[in-house]
Amino acid sequence: MKAPWRHPTRSVGPVWRIFLVLAVLWIGWAGCAPMPSAPPHPLGDTTPTQFNTDSYNYNLNHRSNFLYGQMWYFNFVDETNDIAGVVSFGLAQGDNPLFASQANYSNAMAMVIPNPSVREPFRVWSEHFPLSVPGNFYGSPTFSEGPGVYELRNPAGFIDVLDPPDPEGDVLANTYRTAGSVSENGKTISWDLTYERLEAPGWVPWENWPWPYVLGLFGPSWMTYHMHMSSARVNGTFVTDDGQERVDYDIVNAKGYHDGFYGECLFTDIWWNWLDYKQWDESGNLDLSVVLHKPSGPLYECQGGWAECTPGNLRVYSGGEVYDFYRPEIEIQYFGWTLDPEFHAKHPTEEIITAENDTHYLCLHWVGLPGRMEKALWDLPWPLQDNVTFEFISHFEGAFYEKSPGGDCSSCDQNCAEPCTSCGTLLKTIDGIGWSDYVGRPLPLQ
Numbered sequence: 001m002k003a004p005w006r007h008p009t010r011s012v013g014p015v016w017r018i019f020l021v022l023a024v025l026w027i028g029w030a031g032c033a034p035m036p037s038a039p040p041h042p043l044g045d046t047t048p049t050q051f052n053t054d055s056y057n058y059n060l061n062h063r064s065n066f067l068y069g070q071m072w073y074f075n076f077v078d079e080t081n082d083i084a085g086v087v088s089f090g091l092a093q094g095d096n097p098l099f100a101s102q103a104n105y106s107n108a109m110a111m112v113i114p115n116p117s118v119r120e121p122f123r124v125w126s127e128h129f130p131l132s133v134p135g136n137f138y139g140s141p142t143f144s145e146g147p148g149v150y151e152l153r154n155p156a157g158f159i160d161v162l163d164p165p166d167p168e169g170d171v172l173a174n175t176y177r178t179a180g181s182v183s184e185n186g187k188t189i190s191w192d193l194t195y196e197r198l199e200a201p202g203w204v205p206w207e208n209w210p211w212p213y214v215l216g217l218f219g220p221s222w223m224t225y226h227m228h229m230s231s232a233r234v235n236g237t238f239v240t241d242d243g244q245e246r247v248d249y250d251i252v253n254a255k256g257y258h259d260g261f262y263g264e265c266l267f268t269d270i271w272w273n274w275l276d277y278k279q280w281d282e283s284g285n286l287d288l289s290v291v292l293h294k295p296s297g298p299l300y301e302c303q304g305g306w307a308e309c310t311p312g313n314l315r316v317y318s319g320g321e322v323y324d325f326y327r328p329e330i331e332i333q334y335f336g337w338t339l340d341p342e343f344h345a346k347h348p349t350e351e352i353i354t355a356e357n358d359t360h361y362l363c364l365h366w367v368g369l370p371g372r373m374e375k376a377l378w379d380l381p382w383p384l385q386d387n388v389t390f391e392f393i394s395h396f397e398g399a400f401y402e403k404s405p406g407g408d409c410s411s412c413d414q415n416c417a418e419p420c421t422s423c424g425t426l427l428k429t430i431d432g433i434g435w436s437d438y439v440g441r442p443l444p445l446q
Contacts, residue, residue: 036210036221038304043326044205044313048172050165052204053226054260056139056152058093061262066221067094067103070139070262072152072159074178074195075276076234077393077433078254082118084372084393084435085238086111087178087191089152089159091139093131105130106137108156109376110182110189112240113393116371122242123374124184126156144173156180162194172202172228176258177236186243193236195256198286200231201322205293205313211265212300223263231278231289231317232256253284257291257435270295270310271387271441273332273351275366277396277434288318288400288428290364292353294330297441314355316362316400318428323400325355325362333413340388343377347390347438354413361401361409361423363416366436368392385442391435398430 046052054072062068073088087110094103105128113121129136140151144164152159157180165171174197181190204226211221234256238249257276273296278289294312302309312327336349350367372393379386398416403409403424412420419426 034213035301035303036212036309038302038306039209039309039311041204041207042306042309042311044203044207044311044324046204046207048202048204048226048228050143050161050173052207052224053172053202053228054143054151054159055141056091056143057141057262058091058139060141061224062093062264063222064264065094065096066264067092067096067099067266068262068264069093070260072258072260074176074193074256074258075435076193076238076251076254076256077435078234078238078249078251079433080252080254081249082115083238083249084113085189085191086123086391087157087180087189087193089154089157091137104132106154108154108180108182110180110191111374111391112189112238113372113374113391114240119240119242119245119247121372121374122187122240123376124182124187124189126154126182126184129154129156156182157191172197176229188239188241190239191237193234193238193251193256195229195232195234195258197229198231198233199320200286200289200317203227203230203291203315205315206261206311209263209311210302210309211269212298221263221265221269223261223265225259225261225263225293227257227259227291227293229256229258230276230291230315231286232258255280255434269298271297271439272437273353274437275353275364275394275435277364277366277430277432279430279432286317288316288430290317290362290430291315292330294327294332296332314353314362316355316360318400323360325357329357330355340375340390343375343388343443345388345390345440345443347388347440349392350394351436351438352413352416354409356403356409359403360427361403361407361412362398363409363412363420364396364398364430365416366392366394366396366434368394368436369433385444387439387442390438392437394434394436396430396432396434399426400428400430401425402427 070091108126111123150158160177162175179192206225234254281287314325316323333352334348355362407424409423
């Protein structure tokens with residue numbers, strides 16, 4: 001997952017808030033907080049629609065006296081221009097005065113990761129646009145109005161659904177346009193991009209996933225996370241200005257991705273791995289895609305006998321077929337741990353990810369490319385803990401197999417790129433550039 005918005009610099013705030021939060025923390029740590037309910041769709045098999053993915057539905061889904069957040073995220077990898085880019089829109093909304101500094105605004109973020117031998121990567125954030133000001137935010141409850149209406153907009157930009165689905169809402173739109181401009185500290189990124197869905201279907205790996213009660217008080221904490229376009233073709237313009245040089249990029253048939261979430265939760269409560277990899281065939285069509293969203297912790301239990309019900313999902317799309325793997329079938333090995341000098345948080349520089357069920361096996365090895373990393377601090381007011389998202393442009397290599405009867409894949413992760421004949425039939429070889437993302441444990445209180 002990607003840091004959806006940046007919060008203001010932490011502040012202590014009124015003393016009564018501090019004592020209240022500390023008291024609630026003590027109650028939670030004492031084991032008095034109730035467990036969340038069992039997950040409604042543990043296998044991520046719900047049908048995606050415009051309504052349960054991108055629609056703005058705060059009034060329908062706001063259930064507790066806690067902070068509601070929503071994000072709309074787009075990325076691309078353009079190997080012709082040797083850059084990667086991100087644009088996203090964020091929303092924080094709520095009525096509880098404890099979170100007054102965290103809520104009731106919309107914003108936007110843009111990021112570019114070019115070849116570091118040519119230019120440095122950078123990220124820019126818009127200001128926080130108060131929801132109380134007319135015209136600062138509009139979010140469509142259906143996300144299906146059609147061209148020119150702008151299903152989402154704030155002063156930084158908009159999202160426009162160019163081909164709305166039928167009124168029943170049982171299919172997803174296939175073409176989005178997003179445009180806007182964000183400036184910060186003398187740097188600017190502007191964009192006008194069209195995302196066209198490829199044949200890989202949309203996916204809702206988490207629907208109303210329950211989390212432990214926040215601080216033992218606000219609950220149930222929950223999130224719906226969707227991959228509206230796990231694979232897309234991107235065209236348009238992307239303009240960067242780092243204060244020294246303006247560069248206009250023509251984006252043609254780049255590899256793209258669009259996802260998002262909504263829910264009531266604290267991101268520092270959970271840490272995760274995410275990746276988005278896809279490769280074209282010789283004709284320039286989608287050959288294979290792999291997407292992963294797997295929290296590494298904390299592991300928790302749910303009511304109804306669900307042990308370790310923290311979600312985790314990986315999907316491979318290849319040859320017109322979908323192959324899903326769930327948390328117990330996914331393993332991640334970390335290598336090259338590095339301490340970030342700015343935020344004093346550790347992150348890996350490479351990972352080996354394996355996924356195995358009764359019929360198929362994936363071995364995937366990514367290595368972050370030097371100088372192609374961006375990071376964002378999830379900054380919460382004391383005494384809540386902060387967290388850092390590290391985003392990498394990485395080189396991926398590996399293989400995807402159909403297992404033989406009695407096939408043994410246990411040693412295949414010794415070298416993901418080498419054929420592993422003991423496992424089964426090789427379906428796809430993986431070799432290319434994609435996105436990977438790591439968020440570790442919350443930072444110590446300061």
